[in-house]
Amino acid sequence: MSTPPIEPAVVELAGITHRYGPTVALSDCRLSIAPGEVHGLVGENGSGKSTVVKLLSGIMRPTEGEVRVGGRAVELRSPAAAQRHEIVTVFQETLVSDECSGIDNVFAGTDGIFRRARSGRAERQAAEQVVQSLGAPASILQSSPHHLSLAERQVLTLTRALVRPWRLLILDEATSALDLSTRDRLFALLDDHRREGRSVLFVSHRMDELEILIDRATVQRSGRTVGTVDKDEATPARLLSMMSGRSDAGEHHVRAEARARKASDVVLRGVELGLAAQAPAFDLDVRRGEILGIGGLDGQGGSHLVEVLAGVRPSTSGRVEVDRDGSWTRVTGYRQAFRSGIAYVPGKRQEEGLFPSLTVGDNLSLATLPRYSRVGVFRASSVLARVREEMSRLGVVPHDPSYPITGLSGGNAQKVLVGRWLAAEPDVLILNDPLRGVDLGTKRDFYALLRELTEAGTTVVMLSTEIEELLTCCDRVAVCQAERVFDVLEGEELTYDAVLAAMFGRHVDAPAGPTGPAGPAPHDSHDRKVTL
Amino acid sequence: MSATVATPLLQTVARKVPYFVPALVAVGVMLLLTASESETFLDGGWKLVLVYASPLVLLAMAQAPVVLSGGGGLDLSVGPTAGLVSVVIAAVLIPRDLSVAWLVIVAAILTGAAAGAVNATLVTLVRIPPIIATLATYLVFAGLATQVLGAPTGFLPEWMSWFTSVDGVLPNVLYVILGVGLVWLLLTRTAYWRNLLMVGSNDRAAYTAGVNVTAVRFLAYLLTGVMAGVAGLVLTAVLGGADSTVGPTYTLQAIAAVALGGLSLAGGRGGLFGAAVGAVLLFLIQNYLTLTEASSFELRMAYGVVLIVAIVANGAWDRKRKAR
Amino acid sequence: MSTAITQGDAPVAAASPPPPKRRAVRASSVLVYLSPVAMFVVLTLTTPGVLSTTGVMSLLVLASVLGLAAVGQTWAVMIGGIDLSIPATIGMANVLVTTLYAEGWGFGRIVLLVAVVSLAIGTANGLLSSLFGLHPLVVTLGMASLVTGSVLVATDGNTGGDVPGFVTDAVSPVGSLWGIGVPAAVVLWLLTLAVVLAVERRTVFGRRLYALGSNERAARLALVRPVMIRVVVYSVGALCASAAGLLLAGFSGGASVSIGDPYLFSTITAVVVGGTSLLGGAGTYARTVAGVLVTTMFTTLLVGLEIGPNMQQVMLGIAILLLITVYGRDRHVAQRL
Incomplete structure (x- = not known):
């Protein structure tokens, strides 16, 4: 398919300013999305990204400026209006209703108040096709989403967008809830759509994903559009420096010096812990004064592990013990854990x-x-x-x-x-993914703070889904896979590749096959290396 | 997420069985108890029971759409609306000799619809929290009704006794209830049902999916008003006249019935049938206690106990259903 | 000062936060606290006789009964609930006090019994509304029937009775406590007000109460025990409602189990007029006090204008709608995204 040199943009934001009361959230924003491109939108928190997404999705209207669709100025008064202009959005938050079946969740909003737009059979066929192309079982359409995993719920919202007629798909951090294989299938699917001339606005914090997917990227900083760059210019380093306005943006990736802690000086330990019914048991020691990172893909037990360590969730087997003045005290609940010097910072902020x-x-x-x-x-x-x-x-x-x-x-x-x-x-501070969706400046402050705390003798256990973060600030990293700690990496072994490999149940020096005890292999795309 | 463990039987049952089944079983038990206590119950006595239960049944059904629509949806004014309808019939229409059947029926439905539209406007357009908006309209409707009709009146046109007649195979009032149910059933065949459940259980998801949340909720309040209008008509017939103070007493009972029938007061779960079953259950309990010659004091006490026990049981059942 | 770890050269660390919504909130709270004053001015201009010691005291006595009844409603609303059992509790106290006093019980013993029953009601409300996430609306509704029914059964529907003279004096506008010229009912209310506000503002319990109303899950993780808070909230509410029931006995001298019925809606009205959000986590009893004063004076005003009870009710409904339209509207669904 040949593309004419100058085509009208699918969607264009021209000189958009948006204010909430006296605060300017977006100022003179310019964004133009060409047909058949995947357009990245990056920026730190507070840069105006989410305002752009809300404007394009019809959730709010700009104070000044024009939204143009196919060259014509339009008013997007509601999400329904945006959909009539063939703009569909998938949000980071998995917006599904637990009381409606999967299929109803997918097609709600396509009908009138009374009139149904499609027959039940047509709905089923269209939805099944999309769901299967994302590698999920069609059964998720029949049941109510109570029992679905986060990734499966997000598949529903993706399907909701993809079954509608669309020219522009907005993915607002929508991949963060997906597992890797689903994400890869989604990317492949988007490639097909791109060839058919449809466009994607891809909002993501993940540099690796941006690098794989985008054709161009627009960078926002403090409500202003910094600029739009082409794919070959859009290197992580370049984007980061545009986002932060600094030239040394790559700096935070530099690993802090890992400190060796005495292996014998244990302050908190898990003994024969089982996180799920069929998962194998494991032991885990947390050493006094260290920063222990907990890594792993979403849904592989990392979040369960920190909750078990903090006493918020009971383990299915085994026990957690904390050192109280030289004797081991069993952790039986989060109140008792708190009295024993353990503090837990929960994951989902809101x-x-x-x-x-x-x-x-x-x-x-x-x-x-x-x-x-x-x-x-x-x-x-x-x-x-x-x-x-x-x-x-x-x-x-x-x-x-x-x-x-x-x-x-x-x-x-x-x-x-x-x-x-x-x-x-606290003696032990347990943090459940504290830096998800937090801007770079804050992250850097946090890394320094955690260091400072451990220097003063506090022990830190921190869950993170981002590998660099684990590398940047942790002394050791326990990687969870299939509801158990697959490996604990420290010192020389603690490298990007090793953590990544462990997330997929492999050891970095033994690439031949899974070495861990048999557990449900999470993904089939282990041969695909995500690099930064 | 978590590995699938063999699901306990009770949980499987809880997931498969519709929400209203516990209430339905309880109704069955109450029917047996009533039949064993009253010889005439099976021999036609049940028809009369149904006639007396019908205002509550219709008002509980009326309560259902707004409760389903979520966002704290609730209509405290259904009782006063029914009262207002009976006042319109007795104090406005009949003194002017406007007592033709069709005119009275249309007037009842329109009065209900108007009350519903007021609530709908306040809740969805002015965006006043439902419990406050309908509390205010409760006061307004009840006050207006008593203002217009100070003393109860018992003068009704001949044809209205049709509603209370039990001469047929089925009591006539059952046709009214079934008629309302049928209209609702037709409505659930349209996209409105899906829209309503989606809005009721997660309005943000519904809104971003493109559902017109305001219109769906507005319509729910309107439907509630219309059904309260029908209930008002039946209430007038059952009372054999108009009494502005009777309607309001039904409001809290209707809400209790809806909860008994397994509807979630948080919205999004349940239906009209459950509300009706809940109302029948509530009435049968009261009726049974009267039969066993409990004093009205004991009746009130038992009523409280039953309500609490039933709500706790429903909650436990729902917990089972949702367990992962 | 302490060591700030924020690097001086990090301009991105604090993207300017969106404006606080405080300005709007402040404005409406000024409105709330000024409204009783404005209402009083209107009242004195239209209704002769209000501007006298007796006039003001009779207003305050009426307000103190409603004020005591509304304590529980305010706190229940602040933790995201509602309490429909207040009228039944008022009725319970009213009947127990009058019938038992007539039977010759000592007043102290009666008060103790009423307090124990109130605590039982509150505890049951608190425990049940913590179970399975049951809606307090239905729980307290069932509890109301149970309480009223039990009282009727226990007293056999007996409505005769008697009250000690000092209870009658307590609600008399010309009554006086310790010779300071203020009826005891008003003093009781003021003391309650002081304690309630101190608890809201100065105690761990108060902070936890707000936290529970604001976000239950987060509150649990922040070591708040929701069951304990609910039990205390509904118990305090029941105790205060009992006090209101006792005072009401002073008005009539006789017993009535349904004497509390008007307080179902009037307590909610007072809370709403005071501007405490029904979503929970915000508000204060001080606002409810403003609401109590405004609704009491509003009713007096309408009576003075010779408007009958029915139209009073209509006017009250309309007034609620107008007030809420000014400061209590829900957010549109798009604003919650």
């Missing part, structure tokens, strides 16, 4: 962490209030002093304890959440 109607100070002090109280009455001045101290240690902006928590950026909200538990001065 659902498990923040209190949206409370102030920053109240969010930060909630767990430790009893320490500043007598007969249940707390001393406001001591609490406030402690809150201020934690806020400045963490660099929370703005430095105002009475600020509403909802006014903070994701990174700052995360700092508050960590501060809630740091205020408890």
